[in-house]
Amino acid sequence: MHKIAVAKGDGIGPEIMDAVLKIFTAANVPLEYDVVDMGKWVFDKGYSNGMTPEAQETIETLGILFKGPMETPKGKGVKSVNVTARKTWNTYANKRTFQTLHGVDTVFSKAGITIDITIVRENIEDTYGGIEHMLTHDVALCRRFITRPGSYQVIKYAFEMAKKKGARRITCGHKSNIMKITDGLFLEVFYEIAKDYPELNADDVIVDDLCMKLVTKPDLFDVVVLTNLQGDIVSDLCAGLVGGLGFAPSANIGDHISIFEAVHGTAPDIMGKNIANPTALLLSGIGMLRHLGLMEMAAIIENSLLYTLESGVHTGDFGDKAIPSLNTTAFADAVIANFGKLPAQNAKPVLANLYVTPTIFKLDKNPMLESIDDEAINILGADFFIETNLQPTExxxxxxxxxxxxxxxVTVTNRGTQVWPKGSVFTNLVSQYGCRFESIDNLPLTQVDILELTKRMMKDFKVCSYELLNQFGYKKAYSLAQGQ
Incomplete structure (x- = not known):
């Protein structure tokens, strides 16, 4: 018997969690549950990260968190507890599986198109770092971090998962045609790892083209790996292909801690009415059972759920309106009653359990992710971001x-577009410019050289920030301005 942490969540969270745990109990799943305090009501008690210290300690000890939907208070300057949990425990891979569920009608199921797509979303970096600043009254800045080690973690997981799944294709979604350095790094790591998996058909698609193809020919795709923000958007798009977020399971996988959750909202308008649909949380829980090696029980419960849906049983948010809907408790009871039955389509193989008590990691320091690179690093200049309402020539x-x-x-830019030495009077300006200084003859500079230039620039302008222009080996590690 293994113990896991359970956070029931806000709104409809406790109702759907109780329904899922009832199903697990009926199936004799060998788990014990340590209920922890997380969510909006914990924020309201003054805990700014949405969880009590005791909850954090319990989760870090047990290594598995099964959680319901949680609300972040609006207008209080606090971060999402969902994002905080994923980042705090470095659950770097968000895996979300979208499959055709017979009994859940969509335009694709009616057309006979079967969907089975797994989205793997990088879960830690990108704009979800939440590092934002107002540089001037009119200009806001968000820093976007894409790292080589972070990209490696999630992409390596995606390839390993695709291999075990027997996937026919793994695709990298990206926007490296525009974000050549950040998305370019993610894509570069993708193809570096692809070399170790020659049996998988690895390719890439620009993310806007990916979205168009997903809503026209979703059956072309199998496993898709993306950066954080793009993965967030694309995974919700895929949820719409199979019936909505009520049918979208989610797993956040890390080396030491993993989180399984429903990603739909807390639905406060139906809270306490016992009419919520527990399917997404149940599918997430089934994924958790497989993660723990409880293969036989996961298959029995999933086959029962698929049989139940196929039979026309439904809650009020979906299904044939000619068939009376069931409440949350009755839906769970229907799944329990169908244990041992197989759906006519997409039945899951019942494999022997592989459950082994997981190793509990005790860390005494934060892991440092760092790739080894012997290339020389030189500073070739700096970009200064200044506040002024002068014209470009001034x-x-x-x-x-x-x-x-x-x-x-070398260049003066405004909102990333060059306005000096070449430019157009038709380019609208804001009161912040980027001024790029490079070293003469590409000679290496020191940080002290940059600091001296900063002091001189501050005599004429408010310097909002600056970035070093680095060169790694013979490769310049900065982008050109639009129009440069």
Missing amino acids: VAEKCLKHTLTLFKL
């Missing part, structure tokens, strides 16, 4: 005074 004239013997002014 900005350039002031900057040119500070070039002296080490630097040359």
Whole structure:
């Protein structure tokens, strides 16, 4: 008997969690549940991360969290407890499986198109770092982090999962045609890892084209791996293909801790009415059982759920309106009553349990993710982001005074578009410019050189921020301006 942490959630969370645990109990699933305090009501008690210290300790000790939907209070400046949990415990891979469920009608099921897509979303980095600043009254900045080690973790997981699944295809969704360095790095790591999996058909698709293809020919895709924000959007799109978020399970996989959850909302309008649909949370729980090696029980419960749906049993949010809907408790009872029955389509093989008590990791320091690179790193200049309402030529004239013997002014941009030395009077401006200084003859610079230039620039402008222009080996590690 293994113990896991359970957080019932907000809104309809306790109702659907109780229904799922009732099904698990009826199936004699060998789990014990330690209920922990997380969610909106914990925020309201003054815990800014949405969980009590005792809850965090329990989850870190047990290694598995099964959670219901949770609400983040609006207008209180606090971060989402869902995102905080994923990032705190480095659950770097968000796996969401979308499959045709017979009894859940969609335009694709009516057309006889079977969907079986697994989205693997990077779960830690990207804009979900939530690092934002107002640089001027009119200009907001969000920092987007894509790292080589973080990309490696999630993409390696996606390939391993695709191999075990027997996938025919694994696709990287990206926007590296625009974000050439950040998405370009993610795509580069994808193809580096693909070399180790010659049996898998690995390819890539620009994310907007991916979305178009998903809503026209979703059966073309099998496993798709994406960065965080793009993965968030695409996974919700895929939920719409199979009936909505009420049928979308979610697993957040890490090396030490994993979280299984329903990603739909808390539905406060139906809270306490016992009419919520527990299917998404049940599917997430079935994924958790397989993660724990409880293969036989996972298959029995999933086959029963598929048989139940196929039979026309439904809650009020879907299904044949000519058939009376069941409440949450009755739906769970129907699944229990159908244990041992197989659906006519897509029955899951009943495999022997592989359950082994997991190793509990005790860490005494934070793991440092770092790729080894022997290439020389040189500083070739800096981008200065300044606040001013001067015209581009006036900005350039002031900057040119500070070039002296080490630097040359290469370009002046506004919102990423070059406005000096070439530009157009039709380019609208905001009161913040980017001024790029590079070293003369590409000679290496020091941080002290950049600091001296910063001090000189501050005599004429408010310097909001600056970024070093690095070169790794012979590769410049910065992008050109639009129009440069």
